[in-house]
Amino acid sequence: MSSNYEYKGVINKRDLRKVFLHAITMEHTWNYERMMNDGYLYSMLPALQKIYTNPEDLKEACKRHLEFFNTTPQCITLPLGITVAMEEQRANDMENFDTTSISSVKTAIMGPLAGIGDSFIWGTLRILATGVGTSLALQGSILGPILFLLVFNVPSFILRYVLVYAGYKFGSDFITSAEESGVMDLISKAASILGLTVAGAMAAEMVYLTVPIAIGSGESATTVQAIIDGIIPGLLPLLLTGFVYMLLNKKVKPLVIMFAMMALCIVCAFFGILA
Structure with missing residues (x-):
């Protein structure tokens, strides 16, 4: 549904900081049907409520982000930042912006991002933090569990914070240039194909x-x-x-x-x- 109000772009650093804070609870509502969808919408809400002042437009945007989504939680702010930028672009040109491109980009991002994020966060950072923590804990030092939490969580939170701004800047600049060059439809189609390919590969690998x-x-x-x-x-x-x-x-x-x-x-x- 379209509305008649004029949109001029309202998202600032404070709004992105709210998205970052909301994203910390991403896995608190994880479910087997759509995994991170509730947490994704909750993280997007501060931005969506500021972008869409029309209740019907806000409702439509909320429904868009209740679709299936799952990736490494420490990297979730990258697609969040990108989709905030895309929602901003959509609000700026509601008649012509293809909302399916938002879902296509999210689908294309989550698979590769999960592969990279899981390798770094769970396969490297967690092992490093566990090694540091257990070596001290075995000696009876209280610093063992403390250092484990610090070594694992400090880089994770820094990564979350940096990625939300990087995702927003990348999404805004990328979408603007893509629309000006007329290749947005091609990118959306390619993103859909990539997303389906990743989903097929996951089925073959995990089932x-x-x-x-x-x-x-x-x-x-x-x-x-x-x-x-x-x-x-x-x-x-x-x-x-x-x-x-x-x-x-x-x-x-x-x-x-x-x-x-x-x-x-x-x-x-x-x-x-x-x-």
Whole structure:
């Protein structure tokens, strides 16, 4: 829905600081259905409430940010800053701005950012902090847990703070130049393709489904899983992901799907149908 008021850009450093502070609670409302969506909207609220003075426009913007989102929480302020800038651009040209580009950019960012963020935060910084903390704790020093918290959290909070401003500046400058050159539609399409590619790769990598039933005997024996992999590798995870997606589209509750899959897997594993 469009409104008739004129927008002139109102976001300042204080507003971005509020986004940063709200983002600290990002994982407090994490859920299995859409993961960080509630926290993402809560973090965006200070900016959205200032950008959209029309209640209907604010409601529409809030709905946009209730979609699925998940990435490394310490890096979440980068996409937050970018989407604040995009919402500002949208409010400045509500008739022509394609709101789907906001979702496309968010989807394209979260996968690669999670890979980089997890490697740095969980794979490097956490290990370093644990090494420093445990070495002192084993000696009976109270500095062990204190240094662990400091070594891990101080860089994490600095990163969150810097990224919200970097994301906003990058998003604002990038979107302006992209719209002036007329390539925004191409970027949105490319972002959608990249996002779908990342989602497909995550399904193939993270969904594990194996049928160990053997066919034949002796050295010539093979498994059903080997036959399936010879036809299309990763076919079973793909089919399972598609089936769950179909159930979600039919409004089946995620918790119902999870418990049903758990029960089915236990039964199939007991009878040797699944490994």
